Amino acid sequence: MTAPDFFDVGVDGGELRVARWGNGSRIVLGMHGITASCISLAPIARHLDQGFSLVAPDLRGRGGSAFLPGPYGMAAHAADCSAVLEHLGAGPVVAVGESMGAFVAVVLAAARPDLVERLVLVDGGLPLPVPEGMDVDGLLDAVLGPALERLRRTFPSRHAYLEFWRAHPALGEEWNEDVEAYLHYDLTGTEPLLRSRVSEAAVRADGGDSLIHPDVVVSSLRSLRCPVHLMRATRNLLNQVPPLIPDALVETWRATLSGLTDEVVEDTNHYTIAFGERGAKIIAERVRGQEASGRGR
DSSP states (O other): OOSOEEEEEEETTEEEEEEEEOOOSEEEEEEOOTTOOGGGGHHHHHTSOTTEEEEEEOOTTSGGGTTOOOOOSHHHHHHHHHHHHHHHTOOSEEEEEETHHHHHHHHHHHHOTTTEEEEEEESOSSOOOOOTTOOHHHHHHHHHTHHHHGGGOOBSSHHHHHHHHHTOTTTGGGOOHHHHHHHHHHEESOTTOBEESSOHHHHHHHHIIIIIOTHHHHHHHHHOOSOEEEEEESSOTTSOSSOSSOHHHHHHHHTTOTTEEEEEESSOOTTHHHHSHHHHHHHHHHHHTOOOOSSBO
């Protein structure tokens, strides 16, 4: 499964663009990261067998849903994802969320337990401790780095955009066709004024919602009743340690999340855990229900 089909689903404010890989009867719902798009789920879709279909919306403010207005935030994205599953008549499904998409998955599963059988959270889903009074815009600039910087720029050609990303410290060592397809999908406009289809306003609103005001996520985590499998990279968004989700954060949630299992995917960063061939294959195995045999707790 490589090239998706696309369809639109009516949501508040307009139409949500959704990608679908495969025609299997077992639906998997995929949710992407804060500056990403549905195409980031393609590597996982490719490793699912023919009995599965993976559907992944462009969350509002991104990709083919870039024109959709706010309000943004995890509850709004979860409501949009509910609309996708209701449109398909699907549920309960396995929901896999990458980065911010993991927070969306948590809120969705808590709000609509009838639609979610279990969760696979990829390097996200647990609120990060943020010092009181921290400036959210400064924090997002520091954490997201080039991924956020690109939203303020135009690029003279598609080649220039790919070269901008080739310099990213987290992608250079595992550059592949999936990364290139994802980047081509991200672009809009015409040369020499190409730009990303991700709305910076949406990113900053969602960042504030998940970092500075994580109440919806926290309450959702506490009310979860479905199994949760957390998968963590060993390095962060800039390919550095410490990782985005440290051991200590997982331990603080272990008593609350009785259905939590935790797996560390060695030698991966926040991007390559899903874009790298090895990481995508492991995620797909967990989506299919195959248990981890390596490091985990």
